[in-house]
């Protein structure tokens with residue numbers, strides 16, 4: 102069974118197998134800048150498409166608008182890629198318009214893939230690298246608002262899933278095996294309980310303790326959406342900030358209601374600690390930490 106789960110990472114239509122990490126499918130709604138200001142596109146310098154999505158976390162800006170932060174994505178998006186050719190851009194709503202988005206300077210020594218990432222089982226599918234950038238916004242407050250929290254401000258239990266609005270954005274395909282996209286799309290998708298996903302996937306495939314699944318028929322990520330953010334908000338209290346509740350990892354088809362997309366459950370305590378440790382190790386000198 103497992104051979105049927107594919108991952109599209111680099112290249113155009115490497116539909117070598119199977120599912121992928123999806124791109125956003127779902128009623129073809131183009132994203133507005135405020136939908137996902139933290140979203141980062143990952144491109145190879147010679148390509149005009151994004152092979153994966155990613156998220157800016159833990160960013161800090163100085164008064165001169167020189168900012169630093171970390172980009173979190175799926176391990177599968179970083180493993181084995183030619184790092185020197187990687188281009189990361191923040192808020193690039195349209196990849197074909199060079200005036201859109203903020204280029205991120207990548208610290209190419211900081212690449213970190215989870216030590217226990219298993220490309221076959223997709224476990225621990227998370228990786229990070231450090232960036233700095235020149236916040237070109239005219240409004241100083243905007244600069245500090247780009248990154249997404251990785252911790253929620255309350256304990257998430259599955260009985261709250263109905264009250265959580267989860268949205269996903271990416272440059273992936275809008276239709277399985279469809280054409281590459283240049284514009285960022287955004288969609289809202291329901292979180293599914295571990296029990297629900299375990300019943301839909303093989304127990305060997307969906308591991309509820311470190312993965313979360315979300316999506317509905319016609320809605321969810323597709324190829325080249327891998328690594329991108331599932332952003333959650335608790336609807337009963339909008340004063341709670343949004344947080345990163347998942348990183349697109351794999352799926353079985355795109356927008357398959359019976360096989361919702363699977364995300365790395367980054368709210369898992371072990372992942373949060375892993376991210377904090379990695380960031381702290383490199384960022385000793387940074388005083389402010391907005392995990």
Ligand SMILES: *[C@@H]1O[C@H](CO)[C@@H](O)[C@H](O)[C@H]1NC(C)=O
Pocket residue numbers: 128
């Ligand atoms: C899809 O978009 C159309 C038009 O924008 C809207 O009327 C419809 O309700 C949407 N469907 C869903 C399921 O969101």
Ligand SMILES: *[C@@H]1O[C@H](CO)[C@@H](O)[C@H](O)[C@H]1NC(C)=O
Pocket residue numbers: 208209210211212231383
């Ligand atoms: C780049 O990353 C390396 C490895 O994590 C770290 O030692 C170095 O301090 C970083 N450089 C900057 C400017 O952050």
Ligand SMILES: *[C@@H]1O[C@H](CO)[C@@H](O)[C@H](O)[C@H]1NC(C)=O
Pocket residue numbers: 103219220221222
């Ligand atoms: C990776 O996952 C596969 C199952 O998908 C398992 O057979 C293998 O032992 C795992 N590798 C490690 C190093 O845990």
Ligand SMILES: *[C@@H]1O[C@H](CO)[C@@H](O)[C@H](O)[C@H]1NC(C)=O
Pocket residue numbers: 167168206233234235
């Ligand atoms: C921001 O400041 C750091 C450290 O002073 C410097 O290395 C980096 O080039 C600056 N980045 C930008 C985009 O100005």
Ligand SMILES: *[C@@H]1O[C@H](CO)[C@@H](O)[C@H](O)[C@H]1NC(C)=O
Pocket residue numbers: 241242243244245246
């Ligand atoms: C983020 O934006 C809000 C308004 O949308 C503003 O009130 C707040 O001060 C900003 N936060 C930072 C850290 O800039």
Ligand SMILES: *[C@@H]1O[C@H](CO)[C@@H](O)[C@H](O)[C@H]1NC(C)=O
Pocket residue numbers: 254255256
């Ligand atoms: C969340 O749960 C942990 C332990 O389960 C508890 O220590 C902590 O106080 C809780 N936090 C909140 C905000 O309820």
Ligand SMILES: *[C@@H]1O[C@H](CO)[C@@H](O)[C@H](O)[C@H]1NC(C)=O
Pocket residue numbers: 130135136137268287288289332
């Ligand atoms: C796009 O994202 C925003 C913010 O996350 C969300 O409120 C909105 O409903 C999303 N749009 C669609 C069509 O789902």
Ligand SMILES: *[C@@H]1O[C@H](CO)[C@@H](O)[C@H](O)[C@H]1NC(C)=O
Pocket residue numbers: 293296297298300301
């Ligand atoms: C899983 O959840 C979906 C959506 O709520 C539902 O339609 C489906 O019947 C559930 N499947 C199982 C096996 O619980």
Ligand SMILES: *[C@@H]1O[C@H](CO)[C@@H](O)[C@H](O)[C@H]1NC(C)=O
Pocket residue numbers: 266334335336337339
């Ligand atoms: C969550 O979604 C519901 C239904 O789409 C909407 O009424 C509500 O305003 C949303 N809440 C937030 C915090 O976005």
